[in-house]
Amino acid sequence: MPALQATALSKVYGTGESAVAALDGVDVSFQAGRFHAIMGSSGSGKSTLLHCLAGLDKPTSGAVRIGDTDLGSLNDEKLTLLRRDHVGFVFQRFNLLPVLTAQENILLPLAIAGRKPDRAWFDQVVAAVGLTDRLGHRPSEMSGGQQQRVAVARALITRPWVIFADEPTGNLDSRSGDEVLGLLRDAVSQLGQTVVMVTHDMHAAARCDRVVFLRDGRYAAALDSPSPDQIVAMLEHADRIGR
Amino acid sequence: MLSLVLRTAKANLTRALLSSLSVVLGVAFVSGSLMFTDGLSSMLTAQAATQYDNVDVGLSMESISSDDDGGALIGRVRKVDGVRAAEPVWSMFNIGLSFDGGARKVLGDHKAVNVSADPGLQPIRAAEGRMPAAAGEIVLDKRTASREGIPIGATVQVSNFGSEAREYRLVGLTSSTKGGFDTQGALVVMATPDMAAMAGYPATTIVVSAADGVSPDDLAARLGAAVGIEARTHDQLVRSAMDSAVGNAEEFRNALLGFGVIAVCMAAFVIANTFTIVLAQRTRETALLRLIGSTRRQVFRSVLVEAAVIGFGGSVLGLGAGVLLALGLPAALASVGAPSGVTPVLSGGTVLIAMAVGVGVTMVSAMLPARRGTAVPPVAALGDASVQVARPAGRFRMISGGLVAAIGAGLLAIANQVGLVVGGALLAVTGFLLLSPAVVPALVRVVSKPFALLGGATVSLALANAVRNPRRIATTTNALVVGVTLIATVTLLAKSTEAPSERAADEKMFAHFLVTGSTDTTLIPDELATVLRDRPEVGTVYPSYQVYDDALNAEVLTAGRDAPAQGSALVSAGLGIAVGGTVTVQGQAFPVAGVRPGDRTVWLTADDIKKRFEYAFLTEVQVEPPPGVAEAEARATLDRVLNAFPSAVAYNKAEYVDRLNARMNQALAVVTALLSLAVIIALVGVANTLTLSVVERTRENAMLRAIGLTRRQLRLTLSAEALVMALTGTIIGTLLSIGIAISGLKSVAGDGDGLELTIPWDRLAVLLAIAALAALTASVIPARRAVRDSITANLAAE
Numbered sequence A: 001m002p003a004l005q006a007t008a009l010s011k012v013y014g015t016g017e018s019a020v021a022a023l024d025g026v027d028v029s030f031q032a033g034r035f036h037a038i039m040g041s042s043g044s045g046k047s048t049l050l051h052c053l054a055g056l057d058k059p060t061s062g063a064v065r066i067g068d069t070d071l072g073s074l075n076d077e078k079l080t081l082l083r084r085d086h087v088g089f090v091f092q093r094f095n096l097l098p099v100l101t102a103q104e105n106i107l108l109p110l111a112i113a114g115r116k117p118d119r120a121w122f123d124q125v126v127a128a129v130g131l132t133d134r135l136g137h138r139p140s141e142m143s144g145g146q147q148q149r150v151a152v153a154r155a156l157i158t159r160p161w162v163i164f165a166d167e168p169t170g171n172l173d174s175r176s177g178d179e180v181l182g183l184l185r186d187a188v189s190q191l192g193q194t195v196v197m198v199t200h201d202m203h204a205a206a207r208c209d210r211v212v213f214l215r216d217g218r219y220a221a222a223l224d225s226p227s228p229d230q231i232v233a234m235l236e237h238a239d240r241i242g243r
Numbered sequence B: 001m002l003s004l005v006l007r008t009a010k011a012n013l014t015r016a017l018l019s020s021l022s023v024v025l026g027v028a029f030v031s032g033s034l035m036f037t038d039g040l041s042s043m044l045t046a047q048a049a050t051q052y053d054n055v056d057v058g059l060s061m062e063s064i065s066s067d068d069d070g071g072a073l074i075g076r077v078r079k080v081d082g083v084r085a086a087e088p089v090w091s092m093f094n095i096g097l098s099f100d101g102g103a104r105k106v107l108g109d110h111k112a113v114n115v116s117a118d119p120g121l122q123p124i125r126a127a128e129g130r131m132p133a134a135a136g137e138i139v140l141d142k143r144t145a146s147r148e149g150i151p152i153g154a155t156v157q158v159s160n161f162g163s164e165a166r167e168y169r170l171v172g173l174t175s176s177t178k179g180g181f182d183t184q185g186a187l188v189v190m191a192t193p194d195m196a197a198m199a200g201y202p203a204t205t206i207v208v209s210a211a212d213g214v215s216p217d218d219l220a221a222r223l224g225a226a227v228g229i230e231a232r233t234h235d236q237l238v239r240s241a242m243d244s245a246v247g248n249a250e251e252f253r254n255a256l257l258g259f260g261v262i263a264v265c266m267a268a269f270v271i272a273n274t275f276t277i278v279l280a281q282r283t284r285e286t287a288l289l290r291l292i293g294s295t296r297r298q299v300f301r302s303v304l305v306e307a308a309v310i311g312f313g314g315s316v317l318g319l320g321a322g323v324l325l326a327l328g329l330p331a332a333l334a335s336v337g338a339p340s341g342v343t344p345v346l347s348g349g350t351v352l353i354a355m356a357v358g359v360g361v362t363m364v365s366a367m368l369p370a371r372r373g374t375a376v377p378p379v380a381a382l383g384d385a386s387v388q389v390a391r392p393a394g395r396f397r398m399i400s401g402g403l404v405a406a407i408g409a410g411l412l413a414i415a416n417q418v419g420l421v422v423g424g425a426l427l428a429v430t431g432f433l434l435l436s437p438a439v440v441p442a443l444v445r446v447v448s449k450p451f452a453l454l455g456g457a458t459v460s461l462a463l464a465n466a467v468r469n470p471r472r473i474a475t476t477t478n479a480l481v482v483g484v485t486l487i488a489t490v491t492l493l494a495k496s497t498e499a500p501s502e503r504a505a506d507e508k509m510f511a512h513f514l515v516t517g518s519t520d521t522t523l524i525p526d527e528l529a530t531v532l533r534d535r536p537e538v539g540t541v542y543p544s545y546q547v548y549d550d551a552l553n554a555e556v557l558t559a560g561r562d563a564p565a566q567g568s569a570l571v572s573a574g575l576g577i578a579v580g581g582t583v584t585v586q587g588q589a590f591p592v593a594g595v596r597p598g599d600r601t602v603w604l605t606a607d608d609i610k611k612r613f614e615y616a617f618l619t620e621v622q623v624e625p626p627p628g629v630a631e632a633e634a635r636a637t638l639d640r641v642l643n644a645f646p647s648a649v650a651y652n653k654a655e656y657v658d659r660l661n662a663r664m665n666q667a668l669a670v671v672t673a674l675l676s677l678a679v680i681i682a683l684v685g686v687a688n689t690l691t692l693s694v695v696e697r698t699r700e701n702a703m704l705r706a707i708g709l710t711r712r713q714l715r716l717t718l719s720a721e722a723l724v725m726a727l728t729g730t731i732i733g734t735l736l737s738i739g740i741a742i743s744g745l746k747s748v749a750g751d752g753d754g755l756e757l758t759i760p761w762d763r764l765a766v767l768l769a770i771a772a773l774a775a776l777t778a779s780v781i782p783a784r785r786a787v788r789d790s791i792t793a794n795l796a797a798e
């Protein structure tokens, strides 16, 4: 069974003259335990798709299922609790609360839920992201790469069904970007997590198990474990047929 | 540049409205006070003028010459050529008024006047019925009659403090009132013969109506020449009455404006804080303007123009709110003596003042924030200015704050006069304000401990947010601190100086009933004591007298409780006579049986005072019913006797406590109400800060919502943040006020009989509860704003 499935997903922003169809009947599914990338040119609807999949935004029509839960059947409160307990997030920027230390930021989803952290799991996650000696620091005292690693650790701490990442390396230099990608890759390969990542970067996409291509808010194609060359070709192809 | 300012202001309409709300309140109070007191002034001057209707010339004597019995003088006046009619007039206070055979007493400081039987010389007209034409007839003011339910035709009793009560028939009602400030007292209008009999002394004023064709000026000159007394014309009389009426209204206005100044200062605090925050958030925008070539001066000017626009808008709204306030003020101020029925007057001057205050205060308050906030280097536009680094409070500020606070505290500790207390209080508060960026966050952490334990992660988050910018939270709570300090100091001082009423009543009352005047200033007739003593069924009677002994330069009082034996005395320590010595009062030597604290007072038995002094004022009478008589029965017996004394009222202890409390609590309530405006403005400041913080944390909050914070939890964090700010401010204010109150009480207690600090826990608890409630209310709008927009939109927010 797919971990995540979108059926006939549409999202229209605005009304009348100025209406923009950011997503237009997207059917796509994501298998559990794999590292997925979503690619497409700017404005093709990648972020919108991610937001709808993660239950951050309501689609105009169509359905999203995470596991066997239909997101459309949940009210805001239930949706929030689902995100809190079963979904992890890594955004491009501003992932962390400036007033909290790295440790507090990592434990935030559990703290909000009022749950005690599993000590062993916490140590394992912190060790995995290499932050053991930075736990007491605040975001303003950390580099961008370190901040993103804190964000990955926070996404992992609840052992979610799926982790969503929107251009997590977009703001990083290439070395830090590589490290963060490595962490996500390991989360899938070693911890059996499911990750869905929006990216522009074909080298990042090349490390994924599967790449979904969007064009003008529509599903265009998908490639399994593609090489960078295949990705470039596909993007060019997508562009060409777009004209 | 101006269009840019206007566009910015429009884009930030909520912010603009928020910053102007404090201006609105401040301006509303100032303009409302002015409108009300202008109305008061015109009402009082109108009253003053009508008081001399139909009077062409008035003669008034400084005192009554002993060889003139009044009759001769009025006869001489009437004979002067050009006098059509003349009448002696009295105006008497200490009047008792009752009806229903004396069973129902009208409480209040009443005034009695008389009118001529000649309608052409009556300054008062009857609105219903007619004016008194013969002895035994009276007219009352309509307000009193309808409040008490006295119909025309009813029999009423009127007494003055020296005379027995007499019965009169109510023949009419007038719409004139007693005038002046007191709203309770009645106006009693009687015929001249009745008044002459009641007064028992000749009138010091004669009013005159001129014959046809004689001008008041002429007549005044003729009268002056003929009787040798200063005669004033109608116009002169009216003018001087108006002058004193305007003076009264001005005093009232100045008192109100004192509170207005406090409100405006609070508003200034809030505006300054708002501008500081807004400009901090606009750092990038400002830098961009600088980057594309605006000079710093241009940017600074544009902020000031923005302040002027906000101030102007606030002033206009404030004027509107001021009208509502002016309409509501009479009701609120009635208990401190403002007359009811004042119609507010909106004058051009008030409009100008309101505009000047609103625009001026906003611009001045924005000045410093604007200078700091526009000192942004153009490169800031390129960096990531979204995470602002809070400027730590300067060393100089901390050191000077510590010094000022220490001097203030020292002054408070040693103060032995009110001036030093006020100075010490000002210094202590100023010092605190300087230290606040360090002190407030520390205190917030302490105050919030219990909440954090109770509320879990959500609340801890709120607290971390609250103290993230120490300056901001300090400035926000400071306004509250000042407001609460004012209210709490007034409350503490009032409650401590007026020793609790129960204690006062306990100290005074040793018998079951206390009979006193119907108001605090009404005197009771001397014969009341005699009459009560002649009626053994009422029980034992203990009159209290008061008289001043010029020879001794001391007050002579009846000793109530622990009275000395007949023929002996108690003296105050200030007289310097020891037990065993003697004190000579009016030629009789009294052995001193005891010494009490105090300055210059001698206590004797009631009988000794009556024997020694010809005129001693009867201040009150205590009555102990005969043993075995039930309360209700004793009460009925006593009241039957008191029915003949309209100005005397009997209280048991509980009733007397109520009366003492009522007076004090009313005054306190009014002052508190006026000061609470300052606190409301401070709470608007809390809402302001919170709203702006929410704007600033849009993305953070969206991220929190994304990772699983529910809407309710997000609202809770904001409520907790507001609550902690409000409680911290209230607690600091209360602590400061306790210090000030202790010092104040100590300073007036100078010699011996010290006043203890009474902490009215109930009131402080109410204050705290109100602050908490208001803070929760203040967080509603920001919280709604925080959860309103979609998460994705907020995540993308700049």
Ligand SMILES: Nc1ncnc2c1ncn2[C@@H]1O[C@H](COP(=O)(O)OP(=O)(O)O)[C@@H](O)[C@H]1O
Pocket (backbone or CB within 6 Å): A013, A014, A020, A021, A022, A040, A041, A042, A043, A044, A045, A046, A047, A048, A049, B793
């Ligand atoms: N909140 C919004 N309001 C209006 N249009 C939007 C909004 N968000 C996205 N869009 C539009 O939807 C389309 C897809 O946007 P997005 O999903 O952000 O694309 P991508 O992430 O692939 O760059 C774009 O044309 C964008 O302009």
Ligand SMILES: [Mg+2]
Pocket (backbone or CB within 6 Å): A046, A047
């Ligand atoms: Mg995007």
